[in-house]
Amino acid sequence: MLGLCLILLTMTYGIRFSFGVFFQPLQEDFGWTRAVTSTVFSAYMLLGAVFAVLCGWIADRYGPRIVFLAMGFLAALGLGLSSRVDSFWQLLLSYGLLVSAGNGATYPLVASLASRWFKERRTLALAISTSGVGLGSFLFPPFSSLTIDSYGWRTSFLILAALSLVITTTCSLLLRRHPSERALPSEEMGPYQGGSTPNAGVGGISGDFSLSRAMKTRSFALIGAIWFFYSLCLFMVIAHLVRYAIDLGVEPLQAASVMSIMGITSIPARISAGILADRFGRRWVAIVCAAVMAVSMLWLTLSSGAFMLYVFGAVFGAAYSGLGPSTNAIVGDTFGVRHLGSIMGALEVAWVSGAAVGPALAGYVFDSTGSYNAAFNLAVGASLVIVVLVVVVTRPQSKDTSPTVGEISG
Incomplete structure (x- = not known):
């Protein structure tokens, strides 16, 4: 099951990270500006949040197979039609809409699927399955370029x-589906034991939160804020790191290699973080990773050459990739896994919002000041906010929506 999840994410993120490779030839053939060409990818990301909620809801009720079959067809259709476009609006529909429908929901669906199947070592399972993000970003852009x-x-x-x-x-x-999901889930909540889904059987079904119930809790808002700030930092770096490196006088090929270092580092870092999280607690690993993200962003503002950027790529790549499975596991610990697909789909709205705000904010700051430093310093602050939010997130009480006083060991 983990292998299937890894392959699905590799395909999805391979397509996603390959868009930058198509950027220049699309500009040259159609004479579009960078802003116009970027709009296609922005639409793809924003619409992905809508499809994540819808697909998560369907997967919770009918299982993942039918959802991924439909998504695979839509992604292939969108990419095929993208090969025939002759205008901006056609690419906006084929790539921005159809390809988004085909893979915009993959990450939350994979995360919920892995969480359902693995209870005791959930974070490690999430780390292995989501390693497809780094693998896809490493393999597909050079393949598409070729x-x-x-x-x-x-x-x-x-x-x-x-x-x-x-x-x-x-x-x-x-x-x-996990075999335990064939039974009808109970709506009653039991006392939270910490670390994993309470009162759960093998699949973690009994006592899980529905989407509507989860959205009424403070914990849902706090986790949404974590995802927002996490995505803001990550996509700010993804969108502007190469341009920033070139501004520092680094050769374009060397600047692009910083992204490759991030992708390569992320794979073993995810797995290592998963092992550590299952042993010492998800929250501790998430806190450390967010703190290291803050330090690495500060390092980025002080960087002056290729070597310092390579160090940043390795450290930041390890930190952001370790934060992902840890925070995903916290979602399952907080709300249970029965409705995790729809809950993660709803949280994807916060993730996509951060992905839209981060690059735009950095671009605005640079246009206004002639430097990225203020934007990167804001990312330092955002990473530290994540540390605080991870500390205060707890599983809500069974009979109300107020959070309990939980322990940091998560």
Whole structure:
């Protein structure tokens, strides 16, 4: 099951991180500005939040197989149609809408699926399955660049469409629900024992929160804020790091390699963080990772050359990748796993909002001041806010929506 989740995320994030490779040829062929071309990806990200909520709701009721089958078809259709576009609005519909419908919900669905199947070592399971993010960002951009150079961007879109259809469909047919989900879930809550879903059987079903009930709690708002600030920092770096490095006088190839270092580092870091989180507590690992993110962003403001940027890429890549599975596991610990697909889909709205605000904020700051330092310092503060939020998030009481006094060991 973990292997299937990893492959699905590798495909999704391979497509997502490859858009930057298509950026220049699309500009050259159609004469679009950077702002216009970027709008397609912004629409893709924003619409992904809508589809995450919808797909999470469907998966909670009918299982993941039918959802991923439909998503695989839509992603392939969108990529195939993208190879035939002749105008901006056509690409906005084919890529911004259809491809978003095809893979915008993959991460929360994979996270909820892994959480359902693995209770005792949930964070490690999430770390392994979500390593597809780093693997996809490492493998697919150079592959797409090679196919564009050899056959053109239209054919490259078609190749991605074929890969998405074959890989996603094959994995979807092999997916299945946890056996315990065949029983009707209980709505009664029991006392929280800490660390894992309370009163849960093997699959963690009894006493889990529904989406509507979870959204009424303070913990839901706090976790949403964690995801927002986390995404803000991450996508600020993804969008502007290469440009920042070039501004420092680093060669473009070296600047791009910083992103590769982030991707490579993230894979072992996710797994290591998962092992440590299951042993010492999810919250402690999340706190450490968020604090290291803050330090690395401060380091970025002081960087003056390629070597310092390479160090940043390695440290930041390890920190952000370790924070992901830890915070995902906290969601399952807080609300249970029965309705985790729809709950994570709703939280995806906060994630996508941060992804939209971070790059735009950094761009505005640079245009206003001629420097990224103020934006990066804001990211330092955002990372420290995550530390505080992780400390105060607790599982709500059984009979009301106020949080309990939980322990930091999570």
